[in-house]
Amino acid sequence: MSSAVDHEGVMARVAEDSGWSARFAFMTIMSAGIAVLGLLQSSPAVVIGAMLISPLMGPIMGLGFSLALFDFTEMRRSIVALAVASALAIGFTALVVLLSPLKATTAEILARTRPNLFDLLVAMFSALAGTFALIRGRGETIVGVAIATALMPPLATVGYGLAVGNFAIAGGAAALFGTNFVTITLSAMIMAQLYGFGHRLSEQQTWAQTGLLVGAFLVMAIPLGISLNQIAREAVIATQVRSVLNTSYGKDARVAQLDIDYKVNPIAIRAVVIAPRSNALRPQILAQAIEAKLGQPVSLQADQVLVDPGSAAIDQEQAAFTQAQEQQRLREEGSEIVRLLAITAGAKPSDVLLDRDARRAVTAAQPLPGASLLAYRLLETRVASQINGWSIAIVPPAGLDLPPIAFASGSDQLDDAGKTALSTAIWATRRWNWTALSVPGLREPVSERATLDQRRAAAIAAALRENKIVAVPTRPGRAGAAIELGAARADTSTQ
Template sequence: MTETARTARETRNIARRFMANVRRGVEHEDVADAVYENGGLTGRYLIMTFISAAIAILGLMLSSPAVVIGAMLMSPMMGPIVALGFSLTLLDWAELKQSLTALGIGFGLALLVAILLTVLSPLKEPTAEILARTRPNFFDLLIAVFSGVAGAYAVIKQRGETIIGVAIATALMPPVATVGFGLGTGDLLIAGGAFFLFMTNLVAIALAATLTATFYGFRPRILERPQPWRAVAVVMVFALLSAPLALSLQAIGRESRATAETRLAVSEIFAGADSRVTLLDVRSEGDRISVSALVSTRALVADAQARLRERLDAALHTSVDVVLDQIVVADPQAAARAVQASQISAPDPIAALRNRLTEAVPFATDAIMLDGQGQRALILLRPDAGLDLASAFALEKALQGRFEGVDVWVTPPVQPFDSVALGDPDAVARSAWALSRWRASPAVRFCRPEPAPEPIEGQTPQPGAQEQFVAALATAGVAISGDDGPACRRGDSNLARIALD
């Protein structure tokens, strides 16, 4: 016998002795009976599924981590999933059918409960707890794999206390409840992402349990020795799951890097202006990255958006869509003080939304008011907020872009309002906006408006500047109380003189 063959034989003997020690004391038939008993469809399983699904969806809508963890602990879905893994190991088709039936009925019941409570609830805005379960990544797959190994080990070694940690780690019920929330609100992106997370957890746990059971010597009676093809099949399934999850993780990594690069670039672009990033939203979809930022600054930087886009394109080696809004304020560091506001999620979702708005508005306000459904918000700025009309107008547009589904109104303090340049579309839009926020019925006098252009034959005549201004006021809900505004001065041309009632 050669030295190589002798070494290989000794290695195999060591491996056999190691596996014998590992499997010593494992009663395969008793363990399989216990697994199948906990993985079947019973009255207790249905009741606990119903209760845990109700608690999960309520906790998600309230954005309460403590309530969501309670639903995780109560969820009985771990039993059928581990039973599914063992039935695959033992090639027990009857038990496989039983565990799949229990999983299917449990999933349907939980989904029905979540949809019903979502439809009946006035809370329709996705919370942080809901959004956290809509973008699974490769790390979620690893968590599910290790949780499946731990669950199977706990069953085989009868370590019941380990199951509690497994239940929290895998969080099987909250993704199902999130699917129900997405379907109940008609948001298929939320429903699809959460369903992908649930399926990732289910498949990964079941296959990890299969590998663990095989390691401990569980196999069909017709197969006295382990078959390599079974392990290869499991690895291939893991590989198929890993591909899309790895892409999701890569997208999250790109967003994190883009966020850091944006903050660094803004600090350099506004180096001499004493600025602060007040709002920042970064999204990565495919090969495209979009960045939306709101900067509070003492002085405007004319080419800031173009410079930021150029910096991000060079740093991220891809084309970046950039929207940069600037607000001139007296104290940009007020944003830092606002960010230090309480981060604790309030049980009341309306209070939670109010806290988020408070954090997003780093300026002095008289009040931040919301309706009972959290669909409309009114922010009353104080005179010492340090914002002119243009900055307050930009703030409202930025908040509406960030808080999708919430109609945000920013009301600036009433201030002297002299005239409007009818030839400036931005000035006309800001003026109509301010008058509507003040609920004013102004008196208007038009100062020698420029005549409308001569109509071109075959084309619809275009309204003049005066008609455009009146139409903008009407669209904003502003009614003119009369045409006896302040008198026009010498040299006034194409202006609208405004008098507030």
């Protein structure tokens, strides 16, 4: 099996990716930054992107092969690279979290705080496949291994836990990273030895090494198996509690909320149940039913929302409860929009006008040095793209000149640049609540003998009217912002 393997070529590829370098450091920082941002936003896609560019698999593979070869130089090189990269990733992600306004614990963060036996098995199977692909020259499979065996996201979660002072999260994430790291290293060593990477060992040495490997996996597997059993037990308890509630209150009842704290003794259960008034129960009776089902004592807080008999009434109460939750979500969403708009426009949060019913937010922007109307328009567009379902309006500072509108030489048709300038002028007119603009050279109706400037003015006037803005000829002596119309100049102002 090992005769067809290019041992020197494989080791060259392993050594190339296993050591410390400027590229390795840069990719570590970039991967850590992407990972922590994905965790804070609870975005699986962003977290997967961090896994794809993470360079940590290189030194771990290097460590596995060096163990098989008893190559202490490569072993030291890989360990140093991995240790420095881990410390760099944790420190950088902690800094990002400290500077970030978002510090809430998301589902993506919590998913990396409770390693279990399945995580070990995933890491082992993936590492065996990845090492096989590396030895057989099919390196593209490493991409899948990088996704399956999360290395950077747990380190980013450790940084998050340290930054917010939650050492339970940091410890759980560190345990997940350690599980994946050790499993990949040992699996790579096993596969490397199977393909002839390593010294000839006596039968006694082989048995000793086998025993050490089995012992290492058992040391990790036992606590991870206990963790998996605990997760399964909690899922069963939640199902049993919900079953007792549904049975006790009848088919017309609804369990609106169920929270269980498994860390206290006895376990604490809080439930919100919407039920017919005739099905009201004393909490003591309900607690006894749950204890009988679970076979252990519980601490129960049951909030009963009692309504008149009839499923319609219960559905109405459920709808009211759902509506209250939605209102709370809208309040939190509105607060985030106010914060984002205030930062973007350089305004105070109190200056942001928020209409939750119409889902519209408006604020006046502070003057930015050198910023044109187009810059403020692009700023508004960027903010609006980050907020789905809301209408966003940033009012530019008063007194800015409307953008010059240029036509192609000898033409009365707007080109792309002219259309952009005109649409920006229309946008500013709406933000300033102007109802009309004066257009120089405007003579209507346009005759067949009209000059080029008159045809250009008519084209602008038509575009204004399409956007419900009144276009009127410029009055002598009227001051305003100048608009370039080809070779002619036009003066615009409010009416």
